[in-house]
Amino acid sequence: MPKGDFLGAFEEIVLLALIHLRDNAYGMTIRREIEDRSGRAVSIGAVYSTLDRLESKGLVSSTYSDGSEARRGRAKRYFELEPEGAKSLNRSSEILANMWRGLEPGSDLSKS
Amino acid sequence: MPKGDFLGAFEEIVLLALIHLRDNAYGMTIRREIEDRSGRAVSIGAVYSTLDRLESKGLVSSTYSDGSEARRGRAKRYFELEPEGAKSLNRSSEILANMWRGLEPGSDLSKS
DNA sequence: TCCTTGTATCTACAATGTAGAAATACGGAG
DNA sequence: CTCCGTATTTCTACATTGTAGATACAAGGA
Numbered sequence: 001m002p003k004g005d006f007l008g009a010f011e012e013i014v015l016l017a018l019i020h021l022r023d024n025a026y027g028m029t030i031r032r033e034i035e036d037r038s039g040r041a042v043s044i045g046a047v048y049s050t051l052d053r054l055e056s057k058g059l060v061s062s063t064y065s066d067g068s069e070a071r072r073g074r075a076k077r078y079f080e081l082e083p084e085g086a087k088s089l090n091r092s093s094e095i096l097a098n099m100w101r102g103l104e105p106g107s108d109l110s111k112s
Numbered sequence: 113m114p115k116g117d118f119l120g121a122f123e124e125i126v127l128l129a130l131i132h133l134r135d136n137a138y139g140m141t142i143r144r145e146i147e148d149r150s151g152r153a154v155s156i157g158a159v160y161s162t163l164d165r166l167e168s169k170g171l172v173s174s175t176y177s178d179g180s181e182a183r184r185g186r187a188k189r190y191f192e193l194e195p196e197g198a199k200s201l202n203r204s205s206e207i208l209a210n211m212w213r214g215l216e217p218g219s220d221l222s223k224s
Numbered sequence: 225t226c227c228t229t230g231t232a233t234c235t236a237c238a239a240t241g242t243a244g245a246a247a248t249a250c251g252g253a254g
Numbered sequence: 255c256t257c258c259g260t261a262t263t264t265c266t267a268c269a270t271t272g273t274a275g276a277t278a279c280a281a282g283g284a
Contacts, residue, residue: 006152008240008271009121009204016211027263037210040118043243048263053240073261074249092121093212098149099128100205120240120271139232158273160232165271184281185230 007092011059013038014050015089018060018081026076027051051079059085119204123171125150126162127201130172130193138188139163163191171197 017033054060065076129145176187
């Protein structure tokens with residue numbers, strides 16, 4: 001039995017946000033996407049440190065925008081989901097699906 | 113916007129295991145339930161420390177078996193999901209469902 | 225008494241999550 | 255040219271969660 005893989009809850013959320021944002025995923029938009037979909041406040045620091053960790057594990061990659069883009073402020077760092085990231089996401093969702101099997105998400109769980 | 117709630121990935125898994133096990137949930141059975149459903153090795157220490165944390169947050173409760181039960185070894189500590197735990201579970205699953213909305217779990221995520 | 229089996233507790237550490245302040249970079253106002 | 259505002263990333267420090275395994279406890283049987 002494999003041990004010690006699977007994503008943290010927030011890591012999974014961040015990866016999913018990347019997919020929705022496609023090629024417009026950078027710090028601030030990622031933060032907003034998560035806040036919009038989760039209804040939960042998220043600090044910018046939380047987003048970046050999670051992304052950094054994910055990158056160091058090879059699940060996402062990042063590239064800086066070149067100067068050709070009309071912009072204010074620093075160069076944006078765009079993030080992209082790597083194939084390994086998609087795999088992790090699938091593994092996690094399968095595990096969770098197995099744990100939920102037979103239960104109805106959203107219904108009364110207290111005596112199922 | 114609320115901040116700082118929601119369950120860790122493993123916490124969620126443990127809570128779900130409790131529900132499946134109903135009134136037979138104690139350390140060893142919980143461990144096995146998770147291993148069976150996740151296909152992943154889990155240490156007994158991981159299980160207990162998570163349960164302890166969950167109990168201190170009021171999401172689960174535990175009671176020791178009385179001596180009337182024919183048994184070997186220590187008294188079992190049975191765990192039960194508290195209403196607060198069910199709430200947390202529902203919140204977490206809703207957030208995740210929102211993050212997945214529009215994507216197909218299990219399919220190719222790389223360019224969705 | 226000592227061994228085996230089933231169980232829980234403890235300890236120490238690694239990984240993840242969180243917040244906010246500081247730094248960087250550009251454009252525009254004066 | 256300097257200063258200010260805005261958009262963005264980076265840094266730092268700390269809190270919470272995740273993990274492993276050793277140790278303690280309890281009962282029954284050899």
